[in-house]
Amino acid sequence: MVLPQALEDLIEEFKKLPGVGRKTAERYAMHIINKYTEEEVNQLTKSLSDAKAKLHHCTTCGNLTDEEICSICKDEKRDLSTILVVENTKDVFSIEKGNEYHGLYHVLNGVLSPMEGMGPDDINLESLWKRVVNDKIKEIIIATSSTPEGETTALYIKRVLQETDILVSRIGYGVPVGLNLEYADDLTLSKAIENRKKI
């Protein structure tokens, strides 16, 4: 059976989303065709176009925003002397949900990866050096992920900043709160023991 072209096209489009295979794409496509009114489809397409047209990276920190400077960089109640460096905007969401950190962010929008040809000029580092020079930054907390690329990026930032008197730190690794030890992987466990604290 050959599917109608318009349906096949829509399924192919949905398949491009991360983690979406043929079956899920078919399900999304059928849902749109069977359940959505024309107006709802227009609303979806408008949201897509709007998001692409309006959102861009904050010129200060690289976070996603629909203004020139993002709401976090503009918020003067935050601790302006601390910058937490993350790989992408999603990490900012995750940390903001915790509502515990009140400093600023710097979003790299990538990691150093010689294998994929990602050098220091390909990620948002230039503006980090500018902030270090121009703003009164006391501490930079590096929260890139604990992959080889994330660690390389952390080391690179540390090395560039070692001449300055800024405190450069790395977020702590250990067993997640609430996780039973038997479910923690070996690497996490050894990190947890290495990072032990006197009680």
Added chain:
Amino acid sequence: MVLPQALEDLIEEFKKLPGVGRKTAERYAMHIINKYTEEEVNQLTKSLSDAKAKLHHCTTCGNLTDEEICSICKDEKRDLSTILVVENTKDVFSIEKGNEYHGLYHVLNGVLSPMEGMGPDDINLESLWKRVVNDKIKEIIIATSSTPEGETTALYIKRVLQETDILVSRIGYGVPVGLNLEYADDLTLSKAIENRKKI
């Protein structure tokens, strides 16, 4: 942290897809914003609008098509004396993938469900009775699902057709091919024993 409105809107739109929660919706939205070019977004929105505008139900069988009569109903090489009744277009895809059935289909686009106020006039039955009268149908195979609603629908069709000399059958239920018995549920197992065959 308040997300930019355009991002929040897009996340809300993705959350309307079946089985998509907040996290997955965020992931899809970030993927579109970070990875898609403007042209790719246009292609996606065009596919959505096209699918909604061009696809509708075949006037004969209720299957999804971009023409008046779907490709299966138009195919004269198929067995025109057998109709397989399914709940929705996805079931047609599933059966066609098997490439074993060569008759026609009838897509109900729903099931009888007194609880949800779905009566015989709310699903695509009227055109089934027309086909029964006008075409030379010898057998109707009912493949609605084995839920109470699917069974009710099957019984209703059987009852309407019992005055005619059309053979009305129901697809076989049993243990799926390749499935280890220990993974089959009780109901399927008892159906499998009930539907046993002499070998």
